[in-house]
Amino acid sequence: GAGVSQTPSNKVTEKGKYVELRCDPISGHTALYWYRQSLGQGPEFLIYFQGTGAADDSGLPNDRFFAVRPEGSVSTLKIQRTERGDSAVYLCASSVKEGIPNIQYFGAGTRLSVL
Amino acid sequence: SQQGEEDPQALSIQEGENATMNCSYKTSINNLQWYRQNSGRGLVHLILIRSNEREKHSGRLRVTLDTSKKSSSLLITASRAADTASYFCATQTGTYKYIFGTGTRLKVLA
Numbered sequence: 001g002a003g004v005s006q007t008p009s010n011k012v013t014e015k016g017k018y019v020e021l022r023c024d025p026i027s028g029h030t031a032l033y034w035y036r037q038s039l040g041q042g043p044e045f046l047i048y049f050q051g052t053g054a055a056d057d058s059g060l061p062n063d064r065f066f067a068v069r070p071e072g073s074v075s076t077l078k079i080q081r082t083e084r085g086d087s088a089v090y091l092c093a094s095s096v097k098e099g100i101p102n103i104q105y106f107g108a109g110t111r112l113s114v115l
Numbered sequence: 116s117q118q119g120e121e122d123p124q125a126l127s128i129q130e131g132e133n134a135t136m137n138c139s140y141k142t143s144i145n146n147l148q149w150y151r152q153n154s155g156r157g158l159v160h161l162i163l164i165r166s167n168e169r170e171k172h173s174g175r176l177r178v179t180l181d182t183s184k185k186s187s188s189l190l191i192t193a194s195r196a197a198d199t200a201s202y203f204c205a206t207q208t209g210t211y212k213y214i215f216g217t218g219t220r221l222k223v224l225a
Contacts, residue, residue: 004157031211042119042203042215043158056212091157098211101146101165106157 002026004107006092012113013082021077021110023092029105031098032075034067035091037109043091049075050098082114119204119216127222134191136219138204139184145207147180149189152201152218161202162189196225 005024013019025032030051035043045059052072060066064082069075079086089111093104122137138147146165150158164171164180164187171178177190191198204216 033211033213035215040218042205042218045212045214048211050211089156093158100207100210101148101163102207102211102213103148103160103163104158104213106150106159108157 004092004094004105006090006107006110008110009108010111010113012115014115015082015084017082019079019082019112021079021090021092021112023075023077023094023107025073025075025092025094026105027073029094029096030072031095031102032069033093033095033104034075034077035093037089037091039088046077046090055098079112082112084114087112087114119206119214121202121204121216121219123219124217125220125222127224128194130194130196130223130225132194134194134198134221134223136189136202136221138187138189138216140187140204140206140214140216141185142206142208144182145209147178147187148205148207148213149176149178149187150203150205150215152203158203191221194221194223196223199223 032049034046037043048056049069064080067077089109091109093106119140148163149161152158175192180187201218203218205213
């Protein structure tokens with residue numbers, strides 16, 4: 001596609017529910033990133049995929065968070081037993097490949113609200 | 116945790132004036148990039164400066180980098196109302212990892 005696409009753009013859920021956030025990267029981009037951005041803060045790294053594998057998941061806050069990228073393209077961020085503190089904008093970015101320098105292209109984000 | 120801190124947190128100027136924002140970081144870097152974010156959604160890459168460069172220009176943007184002070188500045192000249200956005204610095208420390216700063220919220224008044 002022309003750019004990174006994230007769906008849904010907004011998600012409202014209740015505490016304790018399960019949610020899935022989808023990211024469709026730019027075609028041909030092998031590197032994919034998930035970030036979380038709280039109000040008034042910069043994006044905070046969650047997880048990085050190179051191809052199908054999660055090369056670095058050190059930013060995932062706890063085991064309620066999980067992400068997959070089974071075919072090396074679309075990725076899904078999954079959050080179990082959501083808590084109010086999970087409310088944030090979840091951003092996905094992709095880049096052509098890993099390297100120096102590396103420019104990331106961001107989607108518009110999914111705004112998650114946990115009531 | 117975030118590596119970069121940006122200063123000021125918020126800046127309000129008149130159209131036509133120059134806007135300067137600063138970024139400080141903590142560890143050695145491969146390069147530093149500046150991104151713009153409108154309305155709290157997707158970020159757009161503006162400019163990249165490598166660790167061995169001291170100054171870079173792109174249109175109305177000028178970026179400086181001082182690795183001895185671990186700091187960078189972004190200057191936007193002749194600002195326009197459309198420049199109103201949040202601006203973030205991001206440091207690349209390895210082959211893939213970015214660490215973003217806390218951002219400067221710029222408001223340009225028409």
